[in-house]
Amino acid sequence: AQSVTQLGSHVSVSEGALVLLRCNYSSSVPPYLFWYVQYPNQGLQLLLKYTSAATLVKGINGFEAEFKKSETSFHLTKPSAHMSDAAEYFCAVTDSGTYKYIFGTGTRLKVLA
Amino acid sequence: DAGITQSPRHKVTETGTPVTLRCHQTENHRYMYWYRQDPGHGLRLIHYSYGVKDTDKGEVSDGYSVSRSKTEDFLLTLESATSSQTSVYFCAIRMGTELSEQYFGPGTRLTVT
Numbered sequence: 001a002q003s004v005t006q007l008g009s010h011v012s013v014s015e016g017a018l019v020l021l022r023c024n025y026s027s028s029v030p031p032y033l034f035w036y037v038q039y040p041n042q043g044l045q046l047l048l049k050y051t052s053a054a055t056l057v058k059g060i061n062g063f064e065a066e067f068k069k070s071e072t073s074f075h076l077t078k079p080s081a082h083m084s085d086a087a088e089y090f091c092a093v094t095d096s097g098t099y100k101y102i103f104g105t106g107t108r109l110k111v112l113a
Numbered sequence: 114d115a116g117i118t119q120s121p122r123h124k125v126t127e128t129g130t131p132v133t134l135r136c137h138q139t140e141n142h143r144y145m146y147w148y149r150q151d152p153g154h155g156l157r158l159i160h161y162s163y164g165v166k167d168t169d170k171g172e173v174s175d176g177y178s179v180s181r182s183k184t185e186d187f188l189l190t191l192e193s194a195t196s197s198q199t200s201v202y203f204c205a206i207r208m209g210t211e212l213s214e215q216y217f218g219p220g221t222r223l224t225v226t
Contacts (some may be wrong), residue, residue, distance in 0.1 A: 006155075009153070034214055034215075036217075041220075042219060042220070043117075043203055043217035043218055043219050043220055044156075044203070044205075044215075044217045045217075046214045046215075046216070049214050090155060090156065092215075099144055099161060099163055099169075099207070100158060100161065100171070101146075101158075101215060103148075103155045103156040103157075104155055105153060105154060105155040106155045
């Protein structure tokens with residue numbers, strides 16, 4: 001069965017510092033992985049997705065994520081945090097043969113001035 | 114913008130009353146989903162649909178039913194609302210082909226008193 005684990009329900013970084021949000025997955029078949037962002041009182045927006053074309057995926061707003069099969073990880077990074085990055089971030093997984101997506105429990109990012 | 118709207122956006126209801134939430138899309142996507150979002154749980158799938166009159170249960174389907182009589186509308190019904198169903202409900206559609214990302218509606222905040 002598929003699963004997603006996001007380590008750290010809350011992460012705080014200083015403005016200008018590196019952002020690292022962790023996601024580990026479990027899947028018996030090649031997974032397809034997604035990162036979404038949710039701003040207060042809004043729905044989720046796609047940041048980026050991995051669909052096996054390249055292990056380093058670039059997304060919107062300067063975010064990127066690297067798929068590491070050996071570590072079953074898909075961590076989200078951004079070199080320099082901005083105040084506008086404060087939001088909740090969700091990792092999700094799906095694979096071929098299913099219509100379903102499994103979401104992690106989310107990581108709330110706080111950016112300190 | 115995937116043209117997803119949800120109604121109502123906010124609702125307060127009493128325990129034991131029936132409640133129906135509506136999700137409407139304008140682009141004829143085949144797959145539609147209902148999730149609930151609760152602190153510490155991320156997004157959990159309630160029901161999904163893979164075509165008109167074709168629906169299936171997700172991981173937290175007890176107490177909920179759905180209907181899809183037209184491609185554009187996916188209804189979620191709480192037959193007899195309970196306080197444990199107080200949550201934020203999101204509708205989503207799957208774009209394009211298998212393994213595509215989802216797009217989410219703005220959410221409905223439901224409070225059961």
